[in-house]
Amino acid sequence: MGRKNVGSNQKKKIRLLLVGNPNAGKSSLFNELTGLNQQVGNFPGVTVEKKSGNAKIAEHLSAEVIDLPGTYSLSPRSEDERVTFDYLNQKRPDNKEEIIVVIADASNLRRNLLLCSQLIDLNLPVILALNMMDIVQKNKQSIDIKYLSETLSIPVVPMNARLGKGITELKANITKFARKDRPPFISIIEGEKPIDNAQRRNQRIREIVAKAVTAEGEMKVNDLTRKLDAILTHKVWGYAIFLFILFLIFQAVFSWSEFPMQMIEEGFLFFGNFVAESLPPGVLNDLLVDGIIAGLGGIIIFIPQIAALFAFISILEDTGYLSRISFMMDGLLKKFGLNGRSIIPLLSGAACAVPAIMSARTISNKKERLLTIFITPLISCSARIPVYTLIIALIIPAEASIGIFNLQGIVMMALYLFGFLAAIGTSFFMKFFVKTNESSHFIMEMPIYRAPRWKNVGYTIVNKVKVFLFEAGKIIIAISIILWILSSYGPGDSFEKIDEKYASGLLEPNINNETMEEQRASAKLQASYAGQLGKFIEPAIKPLGFDWKIGISIITSFAAREVFVGTMATIYSVGDADNTTSLKEKMNQAKDPVTGEKIYTKATGYSLLIFYAFALQCMATVAIVARETASWKWPVIQIIYMGALAYFASLITYNLFS
Amino acid sequence: MSNFIHLSEAKKGDFVRIESIDNEKLSVQLLCMGCMVGEIAHIEQIAPLGDPMMISIDGSLLSLRKSDAREVIVSQLKK
Structure with missing residues (x-):
């Protein structure tokens, strides 16, 4: 069945499926074919990334390109490989013509041909792209392309996808591709064991490679890599080198991102004020400014950190170093x-759980990835710092010390340590409960070291940012609107009454306008649904030493932990949330209305510090976990687990210190 | 050639021939990654924490955990 309408004026669209071993250069080829014309999503129901895009193949021929997860064979052992296997075996309803492009590392032909041979035996339309021909030449070898193509009865195209060499030839082969009958690669034996089949297959591959590759002496690992x-x-x-690289990543995610994040924050504030003033009140x-624009700002603020982290991760992955990190740390981490x-x-x-959880995708084993995602939010992130700073300053005098160490610093460090211990402890116990049907063998190919492909790094950053914006973003917007409603509306006519009270000037006559506005905002927040909720949960949080004002702040903190400071500032009617000294003063003076005792005791x-160290109060984290685990099951378990952990740890802490 | 050992016992720098793999699932997986009975493996590195180990076979590098290497029987070759 040849393609008859090529050459006619009719436009035609086919589907190209890219398959190949991991590290064979599949993503380079994908990027070369599609450019920025690509989308990233998940394969339905699983957390395996699906990249697809459009490519122009010839004048009247275009293709939808699907990048299938890397696999060594068609006997799937991981979720990634299962996806590839299923996708190749499915019939798709649109009946589009499909061609499979197998990318093989030509410098390791023997291993790479296995997958290709299995595809041939499934009688699928296959083109073999022999990538990394530069390494073959460097090894002073040559490959008889014609022989290979004739023996396998499929088109074979030599290429170097990194440099974009061979793409034109590949496209030409796709354009003139015609299905033909082929002999099977190896004869079919009914009921043969997989291992026997694989061995027979390997035997045949050896014979072919021996003839196709000239000067195939002893294959050696490249000297530079060694x-x-x-x-x-x-x-x-x-x-030492690993620590230094970690330090750089830390710097990037923590401090280098700070400036763009500040710009974004100020930009949104400016934009919000602008909208607030130009539209009728x-x-x-309010919904637009305090709900939607504030929510959008809360999403976009993450972009610098995501971009910085993924710039590093894609370089580490691309160069092959990430596999070495895994190699060096595995002995320790597998115990957990x-x-x-x-x-x-x-x-x-420690900078931010959101990009961190996204980066767990480089872990191919499903169970290990899930455990990593589950425990990452327990690590104290930078959003907890304002809360820690405020409370520590409130309860510990700056001059307090243990020996030569400043007590404030010790407490701060202890909070980070508790978070880390809780994380690995949780993982240690959870590993017995999380079941997996994946193979428990951990064999990983270590790619040779190569220079990073900057284009790929760029694509990775763009794709990760897109995924966060469009997939986690919608959940974040929804939650921030709900939070806005909770804190701007109250039951019955409570809000009108507050407005009336302030409008009629019943309060102290010689008070200035600003203070009055602050008090009005404070009164409204207390009367709002969030305020009511704070009062409602007071009996539950009383044993932790919290009053309803802290309760409100805990609820609004779900937008992001640092909101705690802002909410406290509103409740205690301090004009500027950044002005922590005056907020500190007010909180310091706060007394229990019944007993007259100080509220913010040691x-x-x-107790509050411990609560913030452990509780999952971050809608962006919840959204990204839902996205990365493709279910709501895990974020819900996480909220409950971390909530319970925070509650009981705070309960113990409160009783220890009172 | 009588000194058969588990791959997990091999030392850095050793050359070994793979003689048998006890676990069928493991052997299919290793085979797909280019590691099969009869191949010569070179122990390239052992992770500083003692686990996993990095071996090279036919020009490609593989990292495997000791728990898996224990199921691979090899014979030591002269260097």
């Missing part, structure tokens, strides 16, 4: 049910 490994996985230098104005690669999400979690303060 030399680099001697240093980069060295027991001293290896860890009213509900719509984690993977060597879990170290990246866990450490970047016990309450420590």
Whole structure:
């Protein structure tokens, strides 16, 4: 069945499926074919990334390109490989003509041909793209393309996808592709065991490779890789270099992102004020400014951190170093049910859990990835810092010390330590409860070291930002609108009454306007649904030493933890949330209306610190976990688990100190 | 050639021949990654924490955990 209408004026669209071993250069080819014309999503029901895009193949021929997850064979052992296997075996309803492009690492032909041979035996339309021909030449080998093509009865195209070489030839082969009958690669034996089949297959591949590859002497690992490994996985230098790289990542996610984040924050504030002033005041104005624009700002603010982290991760992955990190850390982390690669999400979690959880995708084992995602929010992130700073300053005098160490600093460090211990402890116990049907063998190919492809790095950043904006973003917007409603509306006519009270000037006559506005805002927040909710949960949080005002702040903190400071400022009617000294003063003077005792005692303060260290109060994290685990099950378990952990830890802390 | 050992016992720098793989699932997986009975493996590195190990076979590098390497029987070759 040849293609008859090529050459006619009719436009035609086919589907190209890219398959190949991991590290064979599939994403380079995908990027070369589609450019920025690509979308990232998930394969239905699983958390495996699906990349698709459009490519122009010839004048009247275009193709939808699907990048299938890397696999070594068609006997799937991981979720990624299962997706590829299922996708190839499915019939799609649109009946589009499909061509499978197998990308093989030509410098490792024997292993790479296995997958290709299985596809041939499934009688699928296959083109073999022999990638990394530059390495073959460097090894002073040559491959008889014609022989390979004739023996396998499929088109074979040599290429170097990194440099974009061979793309034109590949497109030409796609355009003139015609299905033809082929002999099977190996004869079919009914009821043969997979291992026997694979062995027969390998035998035949050996014969073919022996004829196709000239000067195939002893294949050697490339010398540069060997030399680099001697240093980069060295027991001293290896860890020293790794620490230095971690330090750079930290700097990038923590401080280098700070400036653009500030710009975004100020930009949105400016934009919000602008909208607030240019539109007539009213509900719509408030919803737009305090609900939607504030929510949008709360999403966009994450972009610098996501971009910074993924710039690093894609370079580390592209160069092959990420596999070495895994190699060096695995011995330690596997004891906790984690993977060597879990170290990246866990450490970047100290800046922000959102990009950290997204980075857990580099962990191919499903269980290890899930455990990593589950425990990452327990690591103290930068949004907790304002809360920690405020409370610590409130309950511990700056001059307090233990020996030569400043007590405030010790408490801060202890909070980070508790978070880390809770994270690995949780993982240690959870590993017994999370079941997986994946193979428990961990064999990982270590790619050779190569220079990063900057184009790929760029695409990764763009794709990750897009995924966050469009998939987690909608959940975040929805939650921030709900939070806005909760804190701007109250039951019955309570809000009108507050307005009346302030309008009629019943309060102290010589009060200035600003103070009055602050008090009005405070009164409204207390009368709102969030305020009511705070009072409602007071009996439950009383044993932790919290009053209803803290209750309100805990509820509104779900938007993001640092909102705690802003909410407290509103409740205690301090004009500017950044003005923590005056907020500190007011909180310091706050007294229990019944007993007349100070509210922010040491016990309450420590209890609150512990609560913020453990509780999952971050809608962006919830949204990204839902996205990354493709279900609401895990974020809900996470909220409940971390909530319970926070509650009981605070309860114990409060009783210890009071 | 009588000194059969588990791959997990091999030392850095050793050359070994893979003699048998006890676990069928593991052997299919290893085979798909280019590691099969009869191949010569070179122990390239052992992670500083003692686990996993990095071996090279036919020009490609594989990292495997000791728990899996224990199921692979190899014979030591002269260097």
